[in-house]
Amino acid sequence: MTDHRDLPMPPPVAGRVLDADLDLLDRQILDPDGVPVSTVDDLELTDPDDLEHLDPDTPPVVSALLTGPILATRIFGGRMPDSRFIRIPWKVVADPGIVVTVGVAADSLDASWAERWMSEHVIGRIPGGRHDPE
Amino acid sequence: MKGLFAVALGVLTAIGGFVDIGDLVTSSVVGSRFGLTLAWVLVLGTVGICLFAQMSGRVAAVSGRATFEIIRERLGARLAVANLSASFLINLLTLTAEIGGIALAMQLASSISPGLWFPVAAFAVWIVIWRVRFSILENVTGLLGLALVVFAVAVFFLHPDWSALGSQLLQQPSPHTDESPATYWYYAVALFGAAMTPYEVFFFSSGAIEEKWKPKDLAQSRVNVLVGFPLGAILSLSIAACAAIVLLPKGIAVTSLYETALPIAQAFGKIGLIVAILGFVAATFGASLEVTLSSGYTLAQFFGWPWGKFRRPAHASRFHAAMILSLVVALGILLTGVDPVQVTEISVVFSAIALPLTYLPILIVANDPKYMGDHVNGRVTNVVGLIFLGIILVASIAAIPLMIVTGAGA
Numbered sequence: 001m002t003d004h005r006d007l008p009m010p011p012p013v014a015g016r017v018l019d020a021d022l023d024l025l026d027r028q029i030l031d032p033d034g035v036p037v038s039t040v041d042d043l044e045l046t047d048p049d050d051l052e053h054l055d056p057d058t059p060p061v062v063s064a065l066l067t068g069p070i071l072a073t074r075i076f077g078g079r080m081p082d083s084r085f086i087r088i089p090w091k092v093v094a095d096p097g098i099v100v101t102v103g104v105a106a107d108s109l110d111a112s113w114a115e116r117w118m119s120e121h122v123i124g125r126i127p128g129g130r131h132d133p134e
Numbered sequence: 135m136k137g138l139f140a141v142a143l144g145v146l147t148a149i150g151g152f153v154d155i156g157d158l159v160t161s162s163v164v165g166s167r168f169g170l171t172l173a174w175v176l177v178l179g180t181v182g183i184c185l186f187a188q189m190s191g192r193v194a195a196v197s198g199r200a201t202f203e204i205i206r207e208r209l210g211a212r213l214a215v216a217n218l219s220a221s222f223l224i225n226l227l228t229l230t231a232e233i234g235g236i237a238l239a240m241q242l243a244s245s246i247s248p249g250l251w252f253p254v255a256a257f258a259v260w261i262v263i264w265r266v267r268f269s270i271l272e273n274v275t276g277l278l279g280l281a282l283v284v285f286a287v288a289v290f291f292l293h294p295d296w297s298a299l300g301s302q303l304l305q306q307p308s309p310h311t312d313e314s315p316a317t318y319w320y321y322a323v324a325l326f327g328a329a330m331t332p333y334e335v336f337f338f339s340s341g342a343i344e345e346k347w348k349p350k351d352l353a354q355s356r357v358n359v360l361v362g363f364p365l366g367a368i369l370s371l372s373i374a375a376c377a378a379i380v381l382l383p384k385g386i387a388v389t390s391l392y393e394t395a396l397p398i399a400q401a402f403g404k405i406g407l408i409v410a411i412l413g414f415v416a417a418t419f420g421a422s423l424e425v426t427l428s429s430g431y432t433l434a435q436f437f438g439w440p441w442g443k444f445r446r447p448a449h450a451s452r453f454h455a456a457m458i459l460s461l462v463v464a465l466g467i468l469l470t471g472v473d474p475v476q477v478t479e480i481s482v483v484f485s486a487i488a489l490p491l492t493y494l495p496i497l498i499v500a501n502d503p504k505y506m507g508d509h510v511n512g513r514v515t516n517v518v519g520l521i522f523l524g525i526i527l528v529a530s531i532a533a534i535p536l537m538i539v540t541g542a543g544a
Contacts, residue, residue: 026206026214028199028438035449039206039438067438074211098197098505106440115439119451126264129447129454133267 018096020062028099029065029088031106037088038111040100042066044087064089065100067111086111140354142269143341144362145276150424151183151334152366153282153373153417155235155391156228156478160328161370162394164321165377166386167313169302173371175322179329180367182522184359186493189500189511189519190335191355194342197505201339201496202435208495217491218436221332224488225429227481228333230464232425233259234474235418238391243411249469256465259422263457268344268443271423278416284409285372288401294379302378320536320543323529327485329367330526332492333428340431344442349509376401390475430457479542485533489526497523
């Protein structure tokens with residue numbers, strides 16, 4: 001039996017508390033110009049040294065937002081291999097509000113490669129694709 | 135004029151929801167079989183769509199979030215993908231029906247077989263979405279769709295027996311002994327579902343963002359809803375009334391757009407028919423635009439892609455690719471030779487799944503001060519919203535059994 005005094009204390013809270021499930025997962029990610037990048041499909045946490053005994057002074061922290069083809073695993077369970085996720089490092093996150101705003105342009109992120117590919121190879125090649133509608 | 139155009143979004147949304155090809159025929163079918171005994175469903179559905187469209191428009195204007203982004207955020211990927219699959223299938227089937235509807239309307243005008251019009255119609259829809267600005271698109275189709283007002287005028291020119299028509303409004307369920315109660319309720323659910331189709335709120339809320347509505351535009355949003363949807367309902371009701379006056383006594387069954395237009399021909403002759411056909415083309419074309427854009431909006435908002443007609447196509451490439459693909463698939467379905475009108479009937483089943491999953495997240499977010507600040511729902515709105523959510527749930531549970539029991543209203 002563990003005495004209740006041995007239980008790890010929750011880390012001291014400074015600033016805004018975010019619920020990973022409620023405030024981060026499935027949120028839209030926008031760049032500073034309001035261009036959608038992707039949605040938050042999963043989170044990457046830092047590995048604690050010892051998973052059994054978490055050290056209250058150095059808790060795992062969110063190191064990156066992950067995005068990728070998660071639908072199958074979200075519906076049927078299981079987990080995708082890490083290599084299939086695209087990382088958006090937490091250090092570029094500017095404001096986790098009702099949308100997660102990142103501080104860098106969408107075009108500079110790996111997460112929008114599919115958008116760029118489709119734009120360069122298909123949509124941009126159809127006449128009128130690069131012009132404003134009239 | 136500026137005031138007239140200010141309600142264009144509401145009018146176009148409502149035309150797509152209330153007088154698209156499925157409704158043009160369904161209203162007529164219902165009128166010719168049940169008279170006006172189902173008019174109360176239309177009123178109920180109109181109140182419901184006004185309530186939730188206004189809520190989704192308010193959320194869009196205040197928080198800048200369109201409806202499907204909210205659905206994903208609030209339901210999570212798993213439930214949201216159930217909604218996405220159902221909504222997208224409805225969109226695809228409706229789009230198929232609408233493109234078919236344009237072709238059928240063009241056939242009435244030109245006598246050229248609809249098979250030849252399918253590709254032309256699909257291409258025309260694409261080119262408008264590709265090149266025409268959102269504001270022009272909504273104004274032109276919204277205005278031309280008003281040609282359908284001819285049905286409302288015709289009701290008066292047909293000199294109906296008003297007291298007989300009025301008594302139908304209160305007679306329940308059906309004046310005809312040969313229609314079973316199950317069939318009556320099947321059409322009640324179908325009419326209710328058609329009035330509250332989810333793509334209307336997807337389109338309306340995304341349109342609010344296309345038009346860059348802000349909290350100061352909330353009054354405009356309200357006017358859009360309160361003018362557009364009741365107008366659509368009145369047009370839909372007029373079509374049913376025309377059918378009840380002309381087709382019901384003679385026992386003419388509505389099987390195509392041709393019978394829908396018959397009462398107009400009787401009231402106004404050739405000129406009326408031309409106006410009605412213009413209205414048919416505008417309404418089906420407007421609905422095609424609305425549904426195509428909705429397919430793009432739902433997919434892009436679910437996956438977090440850039441979307442919107444305010445961006446160049448190259449800057450919303452997957453959004454445009456999704457819409458092109460939808461049009462190609464719809465055209466493919468049409469070319470197999472299915473009856474476009476029957477296609478909409480099938481979509482009622484999928485509608486059943488999507489309705490509650492669409493309206494619940496809107497209600498939740500409209501109460502979240504993080505999104506809405508001071509503009510959260512009032513108590514009355516919440517009570518009425520919850521009541522409607524209950525009705526929607528009952529309708530959606532009843533839809534599939536009723537469809538099986540009645541053989542889809544046969």
